[in-house]
Amino acid sequence: MKNLLFLFFFITFSNLIFSQEINVDSLKINQLNEVVLTAQIEPQSLKKSVHNVKVISAEDIANLGANNLGDILNQYINITVRPSSSSGKSTVSMFGLDGGYFKILVDNVPLVNENGLGNNTDLSQINLNDIEQIEIIEGSMGVTHGANAVSGVLNIITKKSTKEKWNITATVQEETVGKEFALFEEGRHIQNLKISHNINDNWFVNLGSNRNDFKGFLGDRNGKDYTINDGTRGYNWLPKEQWQNNALLSYKKNQFRVFYKFEWLDEVIDFYGSAAQSGFNTQYGSYKYGDDERYYSTRFYHHLNAVGKLYNQLNYNISFSHQYQKREVEAYRYNISDDVELNNSKQKDQSMEVFYSIGTLSNFFKTKKVDFQLGYEAVKNNGFAIVDEEDNQKKNVYKNIDNIDFFAISEINVSESFSVRPGARYSFQSLFENQYAISLGNRLLLPKRYEVRASIGKSYRTPTFNELYTQIIFDGHYFVGNEDLIPETSTSYEASIKKRFDLTQKVDLKSNFNVSYLNVDDRITSALTGFEGATPIYEYINISKFKSINFALSNAIQSENWKFSLGGSLTGISRTIENLEFVSDDEFLYNFNLNSSISYTVPKWKTTFSTYYKFTGKTQQYLSTTDGYVLSEIEPYSWLDASTRKLFYNDRIELTIGARNLLDINNVNQSNLNQGAGHAVSSQVLLAYGRSYFLKLTYNLNF
Numbered sequence: 001m002k003n004l005l006f007l008f009f010f011i012t013f014s015n016l017i018f019s020q021e022i023n024v025d026s027l028k029i030n031q032l033n034e035v036v037l038t039a040q041i042e043p044q045s046l047k048k049s050v051h052n053v054k055v056i057s058a059e060d061i062a063n064l065g066a067n068n069l070g071d072i073l074n075q076y077i078n079i080t081v082r083p084s085s086s087s088g089k090s091t092v093s094m095f096g097l098d099g100g101y102f103k104i105l106v107d108n109v110p111l112v113n114e115n116g117l118g119n120n121t122d123l124s125q126i127n128l129n130d131i132e133q134i135e136i137i138e139g140s141m142g143v144t145h146g147a148n149a150v151s152g153v154l155n156i157i158t159k160k161s162t163k164e165k166w167n168i169t170a171t172v173q174e175e176t177v178g179k180e181f182a183l184f185e186e187g188r189h190i191q192n193l194k195i196s197h198n199i200n201d202n203w204f205v206n207l208g209s210n211r212n213d214f215k216g217f218l219g220d221r222n223g224k225d226y227t228i229n230d231g232t233r234g235y236n237w238l239p240k241e242q243w244q245n246n247a248l249l250s251y252k253k254n255q256f257r258v259f260y261k262f263e264w265l266d267e268v269i270d271f272y273g274s275a276a277q278s279g280f281n282t283q284y285g286s287y288k289y290g291d292d293e294r295y296y297s298t299r300f301y302h303h304l305n306a307v308g309k310l311y312n313q314l315n316y317n318i319s320f321s322h323q324y325q326k327r328e329v330e331a332y333r334y335n336i337s338d339d340v341e342l343n344n345s346k347q348k349d350q351s352m353e354v355f356y357s358i359g360t361l362s363n364f365f366k367t368k369k370v371d372f373q374l375g376y377e378a379v380k381n382n383g384f385a386i387v388d389e390e391d392n393q394k395k396n397v398y399k400n401i402d403n404i405d406f407f408a409i410s411e412i413n414v415s416e417s418f419s420v421r422p423g424a425r426y427s428f429q430s431l432f433e434n435q436y437a438i439s440l441g442n443r444l445l446l447p448k449r450y451e452v453r454a455s456i457g458k459s460y461r462t463p464t465f466n467e468l469y470t471q472i473i474f475d476g477h478y479f480v481g482n483e484d485l486i487p488e489t490s491t492s493y494e495a496s497i498k499k500r501f502d503l504t505q506k507v508d509l510k511s512n513f514n515v516s517y518l519n520v521d522d523r524i525t526s527a528l529t530g531f532e533g534a535t536p537i538y539e540y541i542n543i544s545k546f547k548s549i550n551f552a553l554s555n556a557i558q559s560e561n562w563k564f565s566l567g568g569s570l571t572g573i574s575r576t577i578e579n580l581e582f583v584s585d586d587e588f589l590y591n592f593n594l595n596s597s598i599s600y601t602v603p604k605w606k607t608t609f610s611t612y613y614k615f616t617g618k619t620q621q622y623l624s625t626t627d628g629y630v631l632s633e634i635e636p637y638s639w640l641d642a643s644t645r646k647l648f649y650n651d652r653i654e655l656t657i658g659a660r661n662l663l664d665i666n667n668v669n670q671s672n673l674n675q676g677a678g679h680a681v682s683s684q685v686l687l688a689y690g691r692s693y694f695l696k697l698t699y700n701l702n703f
Helices: 002-019 058-064 069-073 465-469
Strands: 053-057 079-083 090-094 102-106 131-138 152-158 166-175 188-198 203-214 240-253 256-271 277-281 285-310 314-335 340-362 370-388 394-413 418-429 435-446 450-461 471-474 477-480 488-502 508-532 535-558 562-576 589-602 607-616 619-625 628-634 637-648 653-660 667-674 679-686 692-702
Touching: 053 058, 058 069, 058 131, 058 607, 058 637, 058 653, 069 079, 069 090, 090 102, 285 340, 370 465, 394 465, 562 619, 589 619
Parallel strands: 102 152, 370 471, 477 535
Antiparallel strands: 053 131, 079 090, 131 152, 166 188, 166 692, 188 203, 203 240, 240 256, 256 285, 277 285, 285 314, 314 340, 340 370, 370 394, 394 418, 418 435, 435 450, 450 488, 471 477, 488 508, 508 535, 535 562, 562 589, 589 607, 607 637, 619 628, 628 667, 637 653, 653 692, 667 679
C-alpha cells in the first residue's frame, strides 16, 4: 500500500512539472456540451472535472422507455441491479459491494428509505419523469458526500425550468410481463401527467403525478384465487402499485435562485401465501382461504434550496430537507371462496425520519488559479423498527443516529492543463467515534487531446439501523445486531486516461481506460459467535476484509445521426470472512462484464432506433455453511433491450415501442461447490420474468 501511495504522489509531482512545459496553444480541445454538478465546486464542463463523471441524459432515458431507475442502470458496466421477486425491490451494487456502500441523491440531497439515508435505496421507487440528467461517479466520495459513499455516488438532477410559457405532458405506457398481459388484470400499466408553467420571468411552477401499476408475474403460480392446496397459489413476482406526486416552485432573479420541491410516494405490495387451506365459520360455512399480507410504503420528501452571492463575491449553496418513509404490514386471512378479507391487522414495522441540511461557501479568491469551498452537512436520523425477541415477543426500537460534518475542498489550477484537488472532511458522530475522510485528485490535459486523471480517497461506512438493532429470535433461528459495531474504513485509488479522436469531420470517438483499487477494513458481517443450546447464534461483527481491483475500457463513437458505445470491465474481488470456526479463502475472484449500445436517428422520419446489450460474466463468492466456506458460482448471462422512438404532429406526439430482455432470461444457475466434500449442489437465482414488450405514448402541449 505504501508503494501505491508513493507511485500516486510521484505521478502527481511528475504531472505538475510536465504541465509547465506544455504549450497551451497546442491543446486544441473542443469544449464538451455536458455540464456536470456532482462533487463540483461550481458547475463546469465534463472535460474540466477532476472526477470521472458518467452522464446519462434525458434522451438516453427516453430511448430506453425505462419505467424505473433499475432499467437504466442495468445497462452500465461495474453496476449490477438485483431485483427481488419476494420483496418487490431493486437494489444496486458496484465492484461487488451492495447498496450500503453506494449513495443515491436527488439534487445533491441523499434520498431516505425505511432503513437509512441515501443507501440501499429501492430503485423502483424513484420517479423518472422529471429527470434532466443522471451523474455517476465511481470510487470513494467521502469528502464531498460523507458516510457510505464508498463505492460511488449517483446524483439525479431534476428539471427546474421550461422554455415555453406552458408545458403539459401526458403519458400512458402499457407493458407485458413476460407473456402475461391484459388491459386491467395482467402486465404493467403506467400513467403520467405533468404541468409546467412560467408564471413570469422570475417564477416557475411544476406539478406532476405518476401511477405505476405492476400486476405481478404468475409464471408457474396460479394467482390469489387458486383453491387447490398444492403450494402453487400466489405469484412469482409480487403485484405492486405506486403513486408518485410531486410539486416544484422556483424563483430566480439576477444571481439568486431558490426552489422548494415536494414529493409524495405511496406504494402497495400484495403477498399471497402459497397454501390454499380449508376453514369453517357460521357466517360463510366451509371455505378456502390463504394467509396473506399487504405491505404499504409511504414517503414524504421536502427540499428547500437557495443559491446566490454574498458581498458580491462569495457563492453560497444551501439546502434543507425533511424526509420521512415508513413501511406498514397488514396481515389478513383471505376467504378465496367468498372474496372476503378477514381478521385484518395492520401495524408499522419500520420507519426513518430525517432532518438534513448541507451548505457550501466558495469563490473566496478573485483569481481563477485557486478555488476554495467550505461546507457543512448535518443529519438527524430518527429510526424505528419492530424486532423479534425470544418466546415470540415483539419489541419496539426507537433510536437516533446523528452527525454533523465539516469539509473543505480546494481546486488549484496550476496551469490551464493541470489541476489539483485536495479535500478533507471531519464528522462528529452521535453513536460512534468521530470519523474523517480525505482525498486528493488531479487532472492533466495533454497534447493530442489526451486527458489523464488520478485520485486517492479515504472514506468510511457507518453501521446501518438493521446491523445495530436487528433481532430475529425464534426456534432454530438466532440473528441479532450489535450496538458495539464500529464504522468500516476504506481507501481507494483510481487512475484513468481518456483520448478523443476525430475520425472524420463529423465522427467523434472518445476512449477511456480506467484502473481502480478499493480496500475496506473492519467490514461488518453476520458471523457465527456461539450457540444457544443447539441453536447457532449469528451476530453482526467487524471482522471481514474486502478488496477489489477493476480494469475498465469504454469507447463511444458519435456522429450527427449515429451513437455507438462499447465497453468492458474486469473486476477482481477478494473477501476475507471469519466466523467462530472457519476463515474463507482471500484469493481474488474475477468477473468480466461487457456492454454495448447503438442508436440511429433518421431526421426525416424523426425516428430513433436504439439497442442495448450487456454481458455479465460468471460471478463467484464464498458462502458460509456449517462445514466451512463454500465457493458459490452464478453462471454468466446476457441482456438485450431494443426500442424505436418516433415524433409526430409537430413533435407533440411521441411514440416509443420496444422490448426488454429479448434473450428471454428468467433464472440463472447458482452452484455451490463444496471443495471439502468434492460435490456440487445447484440452485437457481430468479433474475427476471422473461421477454417483455412495451408501448409508450406521450402527448406534449407547449404554448
